[in-house]
Structures are given as C-alpha cells and as structure tokens.
Amino acid sequence: MADLIATPGQTIGPFYGYALPYEGDNELVPPGRADAIRLHGQVLDGAGAPVPDALLELWQVDADGNVVQQPGSLKRDGWTFTGWGRTSTDDAGHYTFSTLRPGATAPGKAPFFLVTVFGRGVLNRLFTRAYLPEDADALAADPLLTSLPAERRDSCIAAADAHGYRFDIRLQGEAETVFLTYPRH
Amino acid sequence: MTTQPISTDPDSASASQEQVDGEIAAIAEDYRASGVEETQPRLDYPPYRSSLLRHPTKSLHHADPETIELWAPCFGHRDVHPLEADLTIQHGGEPLGERMKLVGRIVDGDGRPVRNQLVEIWQANAGGRYVHKRDQHPAPIDPNFTGVGRCLTDDDGNYAFTTIKPGPYPWKNHRNAWRPAHIHFSLFGTDFTQRMITQMYFPGDPLFALDPIFQSITDPKARERLVAQYDHSVTTHEWATGYRWDIVLTGSHRTPLETETDED
Numbered sequence: 001m002a003d004l005i006a007t008p009g010q011t012i013g014p015f016y017g018y019a020l021p022y023e024g025d026n027e028l029v030p031p032g033r034a035d036a037i038r039l040h041g042q043v044l045d046g047a048g049a050p051v052p053d054a055l056l057e058l059w060q061v062d063a064d065g066n067v068v069q070q071p072g073s074l075k076r077d078g079w080t081f082t083g084w085g086r087t088s089t090d091d092a093g094h095y096t097f098s099t100l101r102p103g104a105t106a107p108g109k110a111p112f113f114l115v116t117v118f119g120r121g122v123l124n125r126l127f128t129r130a131y132l133p134e135d136a137d138a139l140a141a142d143p144l145l146t147s148l149p150a151e152r153r154d155s156c157i158a159a160a161d162a163h164g165y166r167f168d169i170r171l172q173g174e175a176e177t178v179f180l181t182y183p184r185h
Numbered sequence: 186m187t188t189q190p191i192s193t194d195p196d197s198a199s200a201s202q203e204q205v206d207g208e209i210a211a212i213a214e215d216y217r218a219s220g221v222e223e224t225q226p227r228l229d230y231p232p233y234r235s236s237l238l239r240h241p242t243k244s245l246h247h248a249d250p251e252t253i254e255l256w257a258p259c260f261g262h263r264d265v266h267p268l269e270a271d272l273t274i275q276h277g278g279e280p281l282g283e284r285m286k287l288v289g290r291i292v293d294g295d296g297r298p299v300r301n302q303l304v305e306i307w308q309a310n311a312g313g314r315y316v317h318k319r320d321q322h323p324a325p326i327d328p329n330f331t332g333v334g335r336c337l338t339d340d341d342g343n344y345a346f347t348t349i350k351p352g353p354y355p356w357k358n359h360r361n362a363w364r365p366a367h368i369h370f371s372l373f374g375t376d377f378t379q380r381m382i383t384q385m386y387f388p389g390d391p392l393f394a395l396d397p398i399f400q401s402i403t404d405p406k407a408r409e410r411l412v413a414q415y416d417h418s419v420t421t422h423e424w425a426t427g428y429r430w431d432i433v434l435t436g437s438h439r440t441p442l443e444t445e446t447d448e449d
C-alpha cells in the first residue's frame with residue numbers, strides 16, 4: 001500500500017478555549033465515585049513558569065487493562081467509561097483529570113496514561129506516557145523506560161499522592177519530560 | 186541575521202517584520218542546503234516567539250506503540266449532532282462574510298479512509314475576530330457567528346462543513362504581525378499516534394511568506410499540504426462558494442487483522 005506523506009501539524013494557538021473544552025471534558029468518571037482517582041499536575045516552560053494555555057488529552061485503558069471503544073466522551077452519561085478526556089491548564093498551569101487507575105494490559109506490564117500536550121508555542125502535538133509508580137518490577141522491565149537514559153526515566157513516572165497521582169510536564173530544560181515519536185511519524 | 190537578543194516575551198512585539206523575515210530566510214536557506222526533507226513543522230522555530238521557552242530541547246524519543254497507542258477513542262452520533270457541521274445556523278440570523286462549503290477526505294498513511302471519526306474546527310469570523318476573551322483586537326464580533334463546528338467523517342472518510350471565510354488577524358509576535366486567514370482543525374485517526382491539530386489556509390494568501398507559524402514548516406511542498414483549493418463543484422447556486430482540503434494522517438500501526446473492516 002502507498003506510504004503517503006502526512007499533512008503537517010500546526011500549533012493549537014491561543015484561541016481554542018471557546019471551541020475544544022466542553023462540559024465534563026476532564027471527568028472520565030465523576031469525581032465522587034468510590035474508585036475515582038485524580039491525575040493532576042502542572043505544565044511548565046523552560047524558565048519554570050506555568051503554562052496557562054495548554055490543552056492536555058488523556059487516553060488510557062480501563063481498570064482491567066482493556067482498551068475501551070465506547071462513544072460518549074463528548075456527552076458523558078456518568079456511567080460509561082470511554083478512556084478519553086481533555087482539559088485546559090488554569091492560570092497557574094495546573095490541570096486535573098478525574099479518572100480510573102489504568103490496569104495492566106498483561107501480567108507484569110507497567111500500566112500508564114497516555115498524555116498529549118497542545119499549546120500556544122508548541123508547534124506540533126507532544127506525546128508522553130505517565131507510568132504508575134507502584135509496580136517496581138514492571139517498571140524495571142518496561143521496554144520504553146529501559147530504553148531511556150536513567151536520569152530521564154523519572155520524567156515519565158507519576159508520583160502517588162493522597163487522591164491519585166501527580167504528573168508534571170516540563171516542556172523544556174533540566175528535567176524536561178520525555179516526549180515520544182512513533183514509527184511512521 | 187539578528188543583531189540584538191530575541192526577547193522571550195511572546196507578546197513583546199519588539200522585532201520588525203523585516204527582522205523576522207530575515208530570520209525566516211536564514212532558516213529556509215539552511216534547510217535548502219541540508220538536503221534532508223522535512224514534512225512536519227519544527228518544534229524549535231525562533232521566529233515564532235512563543236516557541237522559544239516551549240519547545241523540547243532533547244530529540245523526541247522513539248517508542249514502539251502498544252495497547253492504548255494502537256487505538257483511538259470512539260465517537261458517535263451520541264457525541265456529535267449533524268447540525269454542528271453548519272457554523273452559519275447557530276444564531277438567529279445570517280453571519281456576515283463569504284458563506285462557503287468546506288469538504289475533504291481524511292485518509293491514513295496507507296490511503297485508507299478514516300471512517301466515522303471526529304473532526305473539530307474553530308476559526309475567526311469574517312473580520313478576523315475570535316469569540317475568545319483573549320482576542321482583544323478591535324475588529325467586530327459577529328453576533329451570528331461563533332466559529333466552532335464538529336462533524337463525524339462518513340464511511341469513506343469525507344467531512345463537510347458550511348462556514349464563513351475567516352479574515353486575517355493581527356497578533357503580537359512582532360510589530361504589525363498578521364496571521365494569514367486559517368481554520369483550525371483537530372483530527373483523530375484509528376490509532377492515537379495519528380492524533381493531530383493543524384491549520385488550513387486559503388490559496389494565494391499574500392501573508393504566507395511573512396507568517397512564522399506557516400513558515401515553521403520549512404519545506405515548501407509540505408506547506409502546500411495545508412492550503413485548501415477552490416473547487417467550483419463544491420459551490421452552491423446563489424448560496425455558497427466551495428473549498429476542498431484533503432488530509433493525510435500518519436501511518437497506522439495496527440495490522441489489517443486487528444482492524445474490524447478493511448478496504449476491499
């Protein structure tokens with residue numbers, strides 16, 4: 001089959017705020033639910049300043065490690081877990097998702113959230129993984145994490161906190177987050 | 186080319202268009218001399234001041250897609266109403282400006298149509314003004330135009346919107362900077378690795394050469410891929426002009442076995 005050249009990306013720009021966010025966008029499950037967790041953090045630029053106009057998307061498996069193929073992310077019914085959500089950072093560069101803890105997709109596999117970053121000044125989308133920190137053996141065996149220099153690995157591992165996980169995203173600088181590219185990109 | 190340090194304040198508007206043109210030309214010259222084809226924008230593109238502190242300095246890390254990366258979220262008629270594809274009927278009256286149909290087909294890197302997938306667009310009105318509190322330039326807001334639309338592609342990957350041709354607008358990247366008219370597109374494929382956001386432009390825009398966001402795609406052939414074509418077969422008698430813009434996402438990683446229905 002033909003290997004076509006992909007259409008180029010462009011920055012999301014500053015004016016998506018009235019277009020892409022929607023009611024319930026960051027609540028993959030209602031925050032009050034017993035098994036709901038919070039995934040949150042800050043997006044920071046190369047000077048360590050918060051990025052107040054980033055848009056993040058979350059895509060993940062369900063608590064049993066299954067990929068979900070259910071519609072309804074844009075008009076949530078409160079019961080269906082679709083695995084996908086989006087949110088904008090606030091004026092302090094902070095974001096929050098209410099979601100489920102992703103399960104392992106196979107025994108011994110390290111669970112992760114897939115996070116996509118868009119922003120003014122970010123000329124093309126950035127992909128990264130936020131791994132759950134608990135299963136040390138699974139993390140030590142993970143093909144992506146083991147392919148990274150040791151000092152960069154932590155940038156892809158979320159930190160457990162009282163209600164779930166904290167995952168900060170540093171676009172640039174010393175502790176820059178590892179951003180991913182895939183074959184055929 | 187630059188004689189003074191570049192300000193990292195993206196809204197300083199300190200440089201002149203001539204200075205930015207010089208920076209753009211120097212990068213274009215380096216690109217031509219390199220002989221290596223680029224097909225996507227550079228993340229590190231200093232003429233676009235907002236990118237200075239927001240581009241990764243380390244190269245992107247190669248990952249083999251697994252599980253969630255091999256699938257995209259699923260959207261359906263529960264998510265998107267068919268009328269959301271018409272941006273001209275969202276208020277009590279007709280919006281000002283050139284009414285236009287915008288159609289196109291979305292395929293993946295193998296040429297397979299991206300079926301029943303979400304397309305989101307947003308844009309300025311005919312006067313170049315967004316309905317966004319951060320857009321403060323003194324062009325009129327059109328009470329009959331919000332500039333936001335959604336649709337799902339059909340079984341052959343086609344999308345269609347009815348909208349108003351957006352106007353160019355000023356921004357503060359440098360002194361007297363103007364963006365070429367564009368429509369923002371948000372696109373999903375069949376794999377999450379195909380997720381992208383981009384901007385569609387109009388043919389022959391005199392601002393192309395002056396715009397650091399458009400020029401961050403250093404390859405002229407790649408830039409052309411963001412320019413729609415006027416298509417008279419898309420127009421409607423006494424109603425709307427017509428443009429066509431086809432989109433190619435990156436290659437899928439799922440084998441045909443994993444894909445429910447494949448092309449014949």
Ligand SMILES: [Fe+2]
Pocket residue numbers: 013015309367369
């Ligand atoms: Fe724009």
